[in-house]
Each structure stands twice: as structure tokens, then as C-alpha cells.
Amino acid sequence: MSEPPPLPYLRAAPAPAGPWVPLAEMPLTVLVGVTGVGKSTALHALQEALPDTRVLPDRREITDAVILWPLAGSPVTDREQRFRLTAQYRAAHPGGMAQALGSLHGDTRHWGPAPVFDGLRGLDEVQYAAQHFPAWRFVALGAPDPVRVGRLLGRADGFDRVQAGAAQDAQNLRAALAALPGADAVFSPAELDALAELAGAGHAPEDILAKTRIVLSERRQYDPQAAERHLRALAPGRALVLDTVALGPAEVARAVRDWVGGGRV
Structure with a gap:
């Protein structure tokens, strides 16, 4: 079995005291959405508008290190195989990625007091995160499935x-x-x-x-509409839900920037 992929400035419990704080207790801003809804665009805009924002390793990196490596012991590149293995993880850990992320400690000297994470998917992850990690806030981005196919065709992501x-x-x-x-x-x-x-x-x-x-x-693994409905029912100020077809990239960026930066849409 190979070594797990590194997660800089993150550790599984137990972690040293001092600057190492459980992510479960930090006021994270979490992007929510499935592939092709525009999370990367929103994240880029947020980093440009608020350059002090620190962004945690993304969903893919956390999945590789915390979920896939213990199950497969080697890199997994095929998307459908990854979906099968993450479904196996969720059978034992119903919070899925939210549970995996919340199990880590972060070095606040590097990540600061309130980093951003990209991202969660589906009702189970959102529900778990909202219930177990009350300091987390959520930005959900949505787009119809045919639009998502078109965006995947256009982005040339290996x-x-x-x-x-x-x-x-x-x-x-x-x-x-x-x-x-x-x-x-x-x-x-x-x-x-x-x-x-x-x-x-x-x-x-x-x-x-x-x-x-x-x-x-x-x-087959995630229901984005159910996740959005759950987020809309949270307390005011805890979640922002945006349609990335009705709103252009600049409008999405402005809404996310204003909300994360202290405003509310």
C-alpha cells in the first residue's frame, strides 16, 4: 500500500494543541454543489475580491487522502470508480465528505481563523454539516443537468x-x-x-x-435539489443559494463576495 496523499497543514485527530484547531469548530465557508455548477468560478472571484481568504485543500484532495486511500491503497482516477468507493465510505460514514472534513484539525497559523472549503454535495452531507458543525456557513450553487454536461465539455479538466x-x-x-x-x-x-x-x-x-x-x-449519489431545500430552511445568514444560469459569473461573484465579506443577499 502506498503512502496517503499529503494534506499540508491538516492532520487527523489527535493533533497537537496550540494552533491546531478542529475544523469542526472553525467558522468555515463551505461551497455546495455538484460538478459543473460554477463553484470554481465563484471561488476564483472570492479570492480576487478578498485576497486574505485561505482555501482548504478541495474536495478531490480530501477524498484522495481521507476516503479513497484507506479503501483502495492507491490513486483512483476514473470518476465512476471514485463514486463507487465514496458510496462505500458513506455506508459507514453517513456524513460523507462533511464527516471526513470535520474529522481533521487545521493549523490556524496557515489557514487563518475562517477558511473556505470547496465543497459539499447532496442532502446527506449538507444535513450532517449543518447539524454537527454550527459554525459553518454554506454557499450553494445550482445549474440544470444539461447545462452541467455542456460546461464539462467546455472546461477540459483532465x-x-x-x-x-x-x-x-x-x-x-x-x-x-x-x-x-x-x-x-x-x-x-x-x-x-x-x-x-x-x-x-x-x-x-x-x-x-x-x-x-x-x-x-x-x-445517482447526490440530490442537489434536496440539498438546496435544506439550506434554504436554515436560519437566516447561514446559507446563500444561487442559480448560476439565472445569474452570470460576475453576478455570482458579486453575490458571494458581498455575503462572505459581511453583506447579505
């Missing part, structure tokens, strides 16, 4: 990998999309038509199929 199967041509792409597990529960026939038509905009059919598989795999 992490967005799945085994796409046999290469698809434009003629049979629509049928292949409809055959994906869970496609009929997430996408309407018209939305599947629109996804297939993305091939005409220059996207490779196999890329469209792969990115749609990522969205479907994630939706």
Missing part, C-alpha cells in the same frame, strides 16, 4: 474521465445517451435530443457520452 465505451458517431449517439443507466430519470427526451445535437457544435460524440455519464453517476 479529472473528468470515465470509461466511455465504444466510440460513438453522431448517428447513434442519441440512442447511446438514452441507454445510459438512469438517463430517463434525469433527462427528458428533448434534453437527450439537445445533448446529441452537441455533436453538431464540434464536440466528439464519445466526449458527450462520457460527460453525460459523469453527470448521471454523480446524480
